[in-house]
Structures are given as C-alpha cells and as structure tokens.
Amino acid sequence: MTNPARYGAKVLDRVMPQLGVDDWWNTVSIKSLNLKTMSDCVLGQLFANYSAQSTGFDTVKSHLKNVHGVERAWSALDRCGFSSAAPNPDVWESLRKGWIAEIRQRRTGQLGEV
16 A cells, blocks of 8 residues: 555544544644654544553554454554654655645545545
C-alpha cells in the first residue's frame, strides 16, 4: 500500500465506532499533529498517550493482531502510518501530510474511494 495513512484511517474507521466514536477525525488536531511524539500523534490524540495501554489502543492493537498476526502487531502500526521506524524527517513529514489529507477528506465528507 502506497499510502500508510489511508490504511490507518480505514482501520480507525472500522475500530472507533466500536468504542463509541463515529467521527475520530474531529478529535485529532491537525495543528498539533506530530507523529514523532506519543501524545501528539494520531493514536496519542485519540487515546491520551497510547503508551498507557488504554482500552481504545488495545482495541486497535487487537484489530491489527487479528489482521496481521500477533507477532506483527507493532510492525503493523508502521504499515498503517501510525508511526515509522525510519529516522528520515522526510518520511515523518510524508506521513503527516497523508494523515492531514485523510482527516480533511473525512471532515468535508469527500472520501471518494478509500
């Protein structure tokens, strides 16, 4: 998949309604979106710093484990654009731009084919 943020957004579209949140994209602040931090990344904003093992984050991890296998859940976070093991700043900025595009499409209702 060429756009990890698109895949990650689709995961959230599936998982967040199970947690009672139908419009996760309105919770994420584009202005403060920073994928390098655990508090300002997409999951950090949704689950108040996902290192605390919140129920919501556990639900996302569980979904990824079911789709990608238990041993690959953390690498699936990279594949979904939630994080990146790459230290290259261009990779981080590309992911950030991808998330911003996905969030804006959902806010304006212009999802098209995702």
